[in-house]
Amino acid sequence: DAKTTQPPSMDCAEGRAANLPCNHSTISGNEYVYWYRQIHSQGPQYIIHGLKNNETNEMASLIITEDRKSSTLILPHATLRDTAVYYCIVRAGSARQLTFGSGTQLTVLP
Amino acid sequence: NAGVMQNPRHLVRRRGQEARLRCSPMKGHSHVYWYRQLPEEGLKFMVYLQKENIIDESGMPKERFSAEFPKEGPSILRIQQVVRGDSAAYFCASSPDQNTEAFFGQGTRLTVV
Numbered sequence: 001d002a003k004t005t006q007p008p009s010m011d012c013a014e015g016r017a018a019n020l021p022c023n024h025s026t027i028s029g030n031e032y033v034y035w036y037r038q039i040h041s042q043g044p045q046y047i048i049h050g051l052k053n054n055e056t057n058e059m060a061s062l063i064i065t066e067d068r069k070s071s072t073l074i075l076p077h078a079t080l081r082d083t084a085v086y087y088c089i090v091r092a093g094s095a096r097q098l099t100f101g102s103g104t105q106l107t108v109l110p
Numbered sequence: 111n112a113g114v115m116q117n118p119r120h121l122v123r124r125r126g127q128e129a130r131l132r133c134s135p136m137k138g139h140s141h142v143y144w145y146r147q148l149p150e151e152g153l154k155f156m157v158y159l160q161k162e163n164i165i166d167e168s169g170m171p172k173e174r175f176s177a178e179f180p181k182e183g184p185s186i187l188r189i190q191q192v193v194r195g196d197s198a199a200y201f202c203a204s205s206p207d208q209n210t211e212a213f214f215g216q217g218t219r220l221t222v223v
């Protein structure tokens with residue numbers, strides 16, 4: 001699986017959009033971009049994933065650049081409960097596991 | 111992620127004892143994954159199982175660790191003769207098939223004293 005690079009930490013004001021970047025310059029054509037988050041040592045929570053088109057669900061939006069070398073997870077209206085470590089993971093469709101990196105610690109400030 | 115049930119949530123064992131961690135996947139999920147998170151570290155894949163079969167155990171320590179997912183009942187991660195270095199959070203995830211996103215349980219926190 002391709003390696004990902006994320007900033008170690010970010011702050012966001014409550015109510016504002018949180019934009020979390022991820023670089024995956026070595027991504028292959030069959031690899032998906034997954035986002036999970038882990039709130040204070042709870043079990044990781046699936047957020048969203050995509051291949052090359054932008055995706056949106058009730059939790060977030062995923063914007064993938066045209067060359068697929070980077071992506072951005074957008075939480076449109078961050079709340080205090082969104083404070084967590086966010087993991088960007090690149091995974092082949094046939095892969096059996098998720099490879100977690102260090103992630104981004106997002107802190108939503110009141 | 112209440113669908114994936116892990117128990118116990120907390121487990122304390124003395125060095126040399128055995129630890130058994132249980133994972134009941136979400137309804138309809140026949141694929142189970144175990145991950146370990148050491149203190150202040152990221153999650154590391156351990157093993158991937160389908161009903162009655164171990165598909166990938168490339169992340170499992172060579173000794174003392176084993177996993178099973180029987181036809182009936184939960185998946186079990188077993189650690190024999192635990193040592194202090196086994197203290198960690200162990201997470202189970204499940205999915206309906208290999209190509210679908212996996213959902214995690216709340217984990218079992220093992221403390222070896």
